[in-house]
Amino acid sequence: MPTNSSTQIQLVARPDGWPTHDDFRTVTVDLPELGADEVRVQNEFISVDPYMRGRMNDVRSYVPPFALGETMTGAAVGRVVESTSDAHPVGALVTHQQAWRDVAQGPAAGFRVVEDIPGVPSSAYLGILGVTGFTAWLGLTEMAALRSGDVVFVSGAAGAVGSAVGQIAKLLGASRTIGSAGGPEKVAHLTDRYGYDVGLDYRAAPIREQLVAATGTTNGDGIDVYFDNVGGDHLEAALEVFNDGGRGAICGAISAYNETGRAPGPDNIGNLITRALTLRGFTIGAYLDRFPEFAAAMGPWLAEGDVVFDETVRDGVENTVDAFLDLMRGANTGKMVVAI
CATH class of the missing domain: 3.90.180.10 (Medium-chain alcohol dehydrogenases, catalytic domain)
Structure with missing residues (x-):
């Protein structure tokens, strides 16, 4: 050539x-x-x-x-x-x-x-060995400060970042992972391939209703960490079921990228106050000094088959x-x- x-x-x-x-x-x-x-x-x-x-x-x-x-x-x-x-x-x-x-x-x-x-x-x-994997790892460790035992919800969970988030969360001690994807084939992939405990098909029913049914709204029954790739109705769903002190890593909002007007804000944004939540948007540029730490973790996980x-x-x-x-x-x- x-x-x-x-x-x-x-x-x-x-x-x-x-x-x-x-x-x-x-x-x-x-x-x-x-x-x-x-x-x-x-x-x-x-x-x-x-x-x-x-x-x-x-x-x-x-x-x-x-x-x-x-x-x-x-x-x-x-x-x-x-x-x-x-x-x-x-x-x-x-x-x-x-x-x-x-x-x-x-x-x-x-x-x-x-x-x-x-x-x-x-x-x-x-x-997985580059920006995608690093974004997933950084969002969990730095932005959401994942703790052992946390329940984690991930939007866009069958995508490049989302599929990595679910696996890394489990390796870092998450007790339960819930992911959303579009269509039954992708949802099956979440649980069968990426190890998610629960897969939700956002095309089948409103995602807020599904997430409430999969968790609950009582403090302690909901989610502790939300990794957001989608925004929109998925962010509203997460706000509905956050436990007190919940943390969100806001990575993307693909649901709005091709919209020509302004999207309305979540109708339950007040939960940020009453539940003492933290939502933290991020890009990786300011954290590239942590890439060696990520690579040191991801290399063995990949070699040992812990991450696919x-x-x-x-x-x-x-x-x-x-x-x-x-x-x-x-x-x-x-x-x-x-x-x-």
């Missing part, structure tokens, strides 16, 4: 509601010769993630929006095919942030050499937009990646 050019996908319009193919274009870029201490990488897998939808809007956030007319970025993993860096030899496996393209190039400092792990696909560095992971794979850089749209519709189980 030639590597002196790169097929890339660029954002050309800011979506109004749901993104469409018209918001993107595919271009071929000729790559210059490498300069000093640079690398060229053939990507093996690129990541598509829900947060990318927010960056398509020109609004204030924790990172700048994607620029119109420029190639999309995000996590990727690939092999070095050319190098002028002694620390990045040809053939090395590297992770970096030049996704949405088949070939990446730039200063070596932007590419991190990682280990080839026998039996583990390189795509794991975009998921799934991927939904789309083939070909030309199908990256489709992969992203499928992700936003919930068509994935586990991490959504594109194989190059």
Whole structure:
């Protein structure tokens, strides 16, 4: 496969509601010769993630929006095919942030050499061994301050982060885990594959009603920790059944990412006061110093089979937009990646 050019996908319009193919274009870029201490990488897998939808809007956030007319970025993993860096030899496996393209190039400092792990696909560095797993671990340990014996509720529990949260929570001492997902197949996967004690199908009935039935509203019968990937009605459901002193790690709100108007707030927000609850929103950028601690825990868990992971794979850089749209519709189980 030639590597002196790169097929890339660029954002050309800011979506109004749901993104469409018209918001993107595919271009071929000729790559210059490498300069000093640079690398060229053939990507093996690129990541598509829900947060990318927010960056398509020109609004204030924790990172700048994607620029119109420029190639999309995000996590990727690939092999070095050319190098002028002694620390990045040809053939090395590297992770970096030049996704949405088949070939990446730039200063070596932007590419991190990682280990080839026998039996583990390189795509794991975009998921359970990377940002996905770290997000799950950080949300439980730092944001929600998980304690032994806690009851944990997770929205979007069949997704990349949610599937990791349930397993990590049990390994850290949670007494019971409850997850929500869309459809009976995904709900069965929660209990059969990821070890959730209870799986709830949010498409079958209002999630608040289901969560009340699965727990209770009396203090001590509810949940202690909520890990939120969805927002909206799931946040209301959690607020309804929190025990006194409950803690929420607010990671995402995918239910509202494609809305064009403002979503109303939870109708039971007063429970924050009466039950002395803590809801803590977070992104991982301010906590990257804790990544080695996460890696030291996750590596053995994965090697010993204590943590399992799934991927939904789309083939070909030309199908990256489709992969992203499928992700936003919930068509994935586990991490959504594109194989190059």
